[in-house]
Amino acid sequence: MTDQRTIGELLAQRGISRRALLKYGAYLGALMALPSWQSRALAEGLANARRQSVIWLSFQECTGCTESLTRSFAPTIEHLIFDLISLDYHETLQAVSGFAAEAARREAMRANAGKYVVVVDGSVPTKDGGVYATIAGKTNLEILRETAAQALALISVGTCASFGGIPHADPNPTGAVPVSEIITDKPLINISGCPPIPEAMAGTIAYLITFGKLPDLDELKRPKSFFGETIHDRCYRRPFYDKGLFAKSFDDEGARRGWCLYELGCKGPVTYNACPTVKWNGGVSFPIQSGHGCLGCSEPNFWDKGGFYRPLSANTGSLGKSVGAAAAVGVGVGVASAMLARHRKNTASRGE
Amino acid sequence: MDLLDFARGPALTAALSVFVFGVAWRLLSLFLLPWARDPSPRRADARPAWVGAVRGFARHLWPRKPFARASMLTTVNGYVMHLGLAIVFFGLAQHILFLRGLFGIAWPNLPSGLISGVAVVTLGSLALALARRLTHPVLRLISTFNDYFTWLVTFLPIATGLLAVSHLGAPYPTLLAVHLLSVSLLLIWFPFGKLMHAFLVFVTRSETGIAYNRRGVVL
Numbered sequence: 196m197t198d199q200r201t202i203g204e205l206l207a208q209r210g211i212s213r214r215a216l217l218k219y220g221a222y223l224g225a226l227m228a229l230p231s232w233q234s235r236a237l238a239e240g241l242a243n244a245r246r247q248s249v250i251w252l253s254f255q256e257c258t259g260c261t262e263s264l265t266r267s268f269a270p271t272i273e274h275l276i277f278d279l280i281s282l283d284y285h286e287t288l289q290a291v292s293g294f295a296a297e298a299a300r301r302e303a304m305r306a307n308a309g310k311y312v313v314v315v316d317g318s319v320p321t322k323d324g325g326v327y328a329t330i331a332g333k334t335n336l337e338i339l340r341e342t343a344a345q346a347l348a349l350i351s352v353g354t355c356a357s358f359g360g361i362p363h364a365d366p367n368p369t370g371a372v373p374v375s376e377i378i379t380d381k382p383l384i385n386i387s388g389c390p391p392i393p394e395a396m397a398g399t400i401a402y403l404i405t406f407g408k409l410p411d412l413d414e415l416k417r418p419k420s421f422f423g424e425t426i427h428d429r430c431y432r433r434p435f436y437d438k439g440l441f442a443k444s445f446d447d448e449g450a451r452r453g454w455c456l457y458e459l460g461c462k463g464p465v466t467y468n469a470c471p472t473v474k475w476n477g478g479v480s481f482p483i484q485s486g487h488g489c490l491g492c493s494e495p496n497f498w499d500k501g502g503f504y505r506p507l508s509a510n511t512g513s514l515g516k517s518v519g520a521a522a523a524v525g526v527g528v529g530v531a532s533a534m535l536a537r538h539r540k541n542t543a544s545r546g547e
Numbered sequence: 548m549d550l551l552d553f554a555r556g557p558a559l560t561a562a563l564s565v566f567v568f569g570v571a572w573r574l575l576s577l578f579l580l581p582w583a584r585d586p587s588p589r590r591a592d593a594r595p596a597w598v599g600a601v602r603g604f605a606r607h608l609w610p611r612k613p614f615a616r617a618s619m620l621t622t623v624n625g626y627v628m629h630l631g632l633a634i635v636f637f638g639l640a641q642h643i644l645f646l647r648g649l650f651g652i653a654w655p656n657l658p659s660g661l662i663s664g665v666a667v668v669t670l671g672s673l674a675l676a677l678a679r680r681l682t683h684p685v686l687r688l689i690s691t692f693n694d695y696f697t698w699l700v701t702f703l704p705i706a707t708g709l710l711a712v713s714h715l716g717a718p719y720p721t722l723l724a725v726h727l728l729s730v731s732l733l734l735i736w737f738p739f740g741k742l743m744h745a746f747l748v749f750v751t752r753s754e755t756g757i758a759y760n761r762r763g764v765v766l
Contacts, residue, residue, distance in 0.1 A: 425719060439640055439659035458644060465551060465720040500552060507723065508641035509648030511552070512560030521564035522571050529575025537581050 202279055202404075203242030209278070216242055223398045226473060227410065227420035240405030241279065247404045248311040250303055250342055251285035254335040255328050255362040255371055256317030260353035261287050263390035264397075279397075279404060283311070286330070297331045300342065308345040312403065315339065315374050318355040318362045322370025339377055348382040348403065349374060352396060354492055357385035357415075364498035375416065382409055385416040387468075389492035394473050395421040415495070417467070426463035426489045429471040432456065445486060460504035461488030468493040551720045554727035562731035563649075569738025574746060590763035599766075603756010604749065606766040621679070624672050631669030635705065638662055639712075659712065666709045673702050697740045703729035 200208075206216060220238025229237065253261070265288070282288065283303035289296060303311060317335075320327040325336035333341075343349055351374045354360040362371035375383055384403075386395050399418050402410045411419045427433060435441070435455040442450035442459060455461070466489050470481040483489055488504075491497040501511030548556075593599070610618045636642055638657035647653040677698055680686050707729045711722035736742065759766055 427719065428714075437659055439656055439662070441640055441656070458640065465723070495549070496552070501555065505648070506641070506644040507555075508645045510555055510559040510563075510645065512556040514560055514563060514649070517560050517564045518567050521568040525568035525571025526575055528568075529572040530579060532572070532576040533579030536576075537579075540581050 200245070201242065202244050202246055205246070206242075206278055211278075213242065220401075223394075223401050226394050226469075227398050227402065227418070228423075229420075237401065237405050241401060244279075244404050246279065246281040247400070248303055248307040249280045249282050249314055249400075250300055250311055250346075251282060251288075251314045251316070252335075252338060252342060253286050254315065254317030254319050254339070254356070255369065256353065256355050257361075258287055258316075259390040260316040260356075261285070264393050279401060280312075283307075293331075304342065304345060310347050311345075312400075313342050313346045313349045314352055315349060315356040316352045318359045318371035318373060319377055320362070320369035320371050321377075322368070325370075327369040336377065339374065343378045343381055346381055348384070348409065349378055350396075350399065350403075351375070351383065351385045351387075353391055354387045354389045354494075354497065357387040357417075358495035360389065361498055363496070383416055384409055384412065384418065387415070387417060387422070387493040389490075389497070391493070392421065392469055392473050392475070395469060413467070417493075421469045421473075422467040422493065424467065424469075426466045426468055426470055426483070429469075430463055430483055431471065432483060450486060456483060456486075456488040458506055459488050460502065460506055462491030462494070462497070462500070462503075462507065463489040464507060466491040466494050466497075549720070549724075551724040551727075554724040554731070558728055558731045562734040566734040566737055570743075570746065573738050573743060577747075577750075585758065585761060587762050589761050593760050593763055596757050596760065599757045599760025600753035601756070602766045603754075603759060604752045606756070607752045624675050624679075628669055628672040628676065631665050631672060632701070632705070634665045635662055635669060635708070638665075639708075641712075663709060663712060666705055670702070670705055670709070673698065673705070693740050696736065697742055700729070700733040700736045700740075701742070704733055 203213070203216065207213070217235070217238040220241060221234045224231070224234025224237050251261075284296070284300040286296065289299065291299060319325070319335050319339055321336060325334035328335045330338060351357040355362060355371075356374050359367075359371050359373045362369060363373070373385075375385070384399055386399055388395070395418065398421065399410060402418075413419050413422055415422075427436070430436075432453055432455045435453065436457060440449065440454045441457055442454045444450065445459065450456075457464070461483065463483065470489070471483070474481045474484070490503050491500065494500075501509070505511065594602075609615075610622055615622075634657070637646075637654075639659070639662045640656035643653050643656050680690055680694065680698075704726065707722065707726040710716050711719065711726045714722070716722065717725075733742070737745075756766060
């Protein structure tokens with residue numbers, strides 16, 4: 196099933212020159228902050244590598260991650276990724292359906308046992324045996340375990356697959372969990388984001404193919420090259436934060452002057468992603484540049500962190516009941532202790 | 548739940564609850580205590596009690612001349628520290644947002660650079676206060692756990708807040724979480740230690756003023 200020609204041969208056949216491939220390697224290398232010799236090695240490696248068999252599993256998701264990869268503004272980069280890989284199974288993109296589709300997945304697993312990469316977007320429902328999402332009569336849980344058993348590595352694409360995402364949000368009715376909670380014995384990379392940056396997906400896959408190993412990962416298993424710094428660290432509005440100049444609403448004078456959006460709930464200071472540097476739609480813009488604060492979508496539980504428009508320094512707990520009860524108890528104990536003191540004094544006075 | 552979620556949510560809720568409980572308990576139990584009758588007759592030239600209270604408070608804002616020299620360092624340093632704490636707490640945008648979340652009111656913030664400068668001075672002032680407590684023989688003798696722990700829970704929020712604003716020493720989420728936890732510690736200790744003077748200073752000095760006024764002492 197898998198094409199035995201090298202990526203370089205395939206690209207040459209499609210009119211993409213070696214020089215173009217070197218430029219692409221340099222671009223990806225720069226995005227991942229690789230040294231220049233590694234950028235060259237990346238391009239050389241890509242040219243000589245065979246296309247990597249990839250099985251793409253879509254679980255509890257909105258297809259936004261696939262949309263991000265296939266419908267971005269710069270098709271040369273993101274389309275090239277499909278020249279680097281042999282996408283043997285992808286429900287949204289594959290032409291076949293039904294039994295033929297499932298047969299394609301099983302054939303890819305058989306032909307590339309121990310060598311294929313499993314990409315997952317979407318979280319995995321586990322409640323009630325995982326019955327809340329099934330494909331071809333099998334639960335997502337069964338499909339993931341079956342497919343991952345002979346995989347080389349797994350890549351969780353998007354926040355749902357990486358950390359549970361929106362299906363995992365309170366009250367999590369389907370018992371949704373990230374891939375990392377199901378598969379614990381395979382190398383795993385999380386490329387979080389809702390959706391993730393296309394270049395982060397392309398760069399990570401290219402690195403994996405070229406160097407045959409995982410890139411440096413942070414404690415949440417995200418590539419450090421894309422998730423090594425916070426949005427805030429690289430935000431062009433950062434100088435306004437440092438000066439204490441904050442927009443008070445989305446259309447006030449401060450907002451028009453590009454002041455910091457911290458007061459409007461921006462989660463940039465606690466969110467690790469490459470949005471301010473790589474940006475979106477071919478480097479045109481990113482949410483903060485478009486006037487909206489960062490939602491923190493590449494972080495775990497971003498949906499349940501007290502609200503998108505609640506500033507980071509504000510408390511998130513519901514104080515009413517707790518503080519009200521504490522005040523009532525405080526008043527009660529205060530009055531009781533004073534009454535006790537009065538009683539003791541009166542008793543002492545009578546004793547005299 | 549990560550550390551920052553814990554600090555912003557359950558920790559702050561618990562700390563504020565303990566704070567409200569403790570303050571209500573201590574104030575009420577104090578105000579409802581039976582008051583000893585002052586056997587001294589009220590002097591004919593005594594002013595109304597509230598005048599005595601205000602004078603008593605105002606008089607104690609600065610030491611009398613004979614004591615000024617000896618207590619100048621403590622007095623000035625005390626003002627520097629307290630004003631610094633007030634400027635940092637009420638002037639930083641992030642703190643105003645925190646208070647807005649609690650009470651629904653807000654006001655214009657001061658420049659972050661100015662706040663950082665004031666925070667450094669406040670830390671220096673706190674360090675000086677501790678140094679004096681440790682080196683002055685009498686002060687050292689009468690110091691208790693209450694004094695040292697109160698100093699610590701006051702110092703920590705300023706120090707960790709300065710680090711958080713400057714993004715120094717650790718990732719910002721960790722710094723912010725540690726800062727919020729240090730604030731929670733301060734809130735929990737507040738009603739039970741000498742920080743309670745933030746409320747009681749008005750009571751004690753006014754009460755002294757009223758007592759003096761009744762006996763004809765002009766402050």
